[in-house]
Amino acid sequence: MSYCVNCGVELDGDAVQCPLCQTPVINPVCPPDTEMTPNFPLERQEVEPVDRKELAMLLSAMALCASVCCGLLNLFLLWRGVPWSWFVMGACAMLWVWLVPPLVLRKVPSVVFLLLDLLAVGGLLVLISAATHGQSWLVGIALPVWAGFSLLLLIIWQTARKRSFLSRSLLVLSGIVLFLLWLEFVIDRFLGAYHPMWSLIAAAVGITMMLPLAVIRTRPNLRRQVRRRFHF
Ligand SMILES: [Zn+2]
Known part of the structure; x- marks a missing residue:
């Protein structure tokens, strides 16, 4: 059994060069067996496309x-x-x-x-x-949440596709904020009265995250710098 002198990978008996780093195999004690059938196919073949x-x-x-x-x-x-x-x-x-x-x-x-x-x-x-x-939960919670989520997803899907990474992030973040506000509204209305609490905190966090993105988006110089640094 031989090992590549360069990268140390284990070599097949018929290998004339390392499969990993292409270093030629020269082993005077155990020359490559050229008669042996290779373990791997020598020609590339196309995988049949899935019907x-x-x-x-x-x-x-x-x-x-x-x-x-x-x-x-x-x-x-x-x-x-x-x-x-x-x-x-x-x-x-x-x-x-x-x-x-x-x-x-x-x-x-x-x-x-x-x-x-x-x-x-x-x-x-x-x-x-x-x-x-369960008509009450369907009309009270499930359908409003589903409708809000679907509407936002469709709007983001249609508007965000051909935009830059920054605009897309802004759109997605604003979509999440709107959805969470809507979610708490729907849940509160179902359970009793609307007292916004956690969705406002989430919205504040979301808006804080959106502000720097919006600032970067309006300053071309800053945008170039950020793009170069984060590779997008
Ligand atoms: Zn090697």
Whole structure:
């Protein structure tokens, strides 16, 4: 057994140069065995591209199979009075919407997929509330939080993509601040009266973080310096 004199890596018996640092192997005691079949392929070969349609069919079949099996189990065998299979079916449908359309539809803009994903989450929430008779939390908390989050995400997605790193950070931070303010408002309204507390603290922290970014953004010289220092 030989080792590379330069980097110390262990060498195969047929190696004529180190695979790591390309140093030639010269070992008078044990010359390279050129007759031996090499351990690695000598020619590069292309990996076959994944067939997206096949993958989409497989994922659809898996989702359908899980849903049907759980539905039948729920109907005839396990906890027959409780609609537990609804959750599985809803989760399968949501995952299907998340995974399959992006595989099959290639020319659709990404924001459409995002919209579909968010609608799928909303659909799952409605399904869970229907299964648990939880209309009050659905209308009081789940849907307002979902709607606020979706709206902000869509706005940030559409506006932030072609901007600089600084503008994107500012947009994302302001989105988080607005969402937290909205979250506390919704929770407080659901539980009783609106007394803003923690969301204001979070908003203060967020705004403190945004201020330096906003200042840097308006000063081209400072912006260049920061960009050079942090490599963006
Ligand atoms: Zn080496």
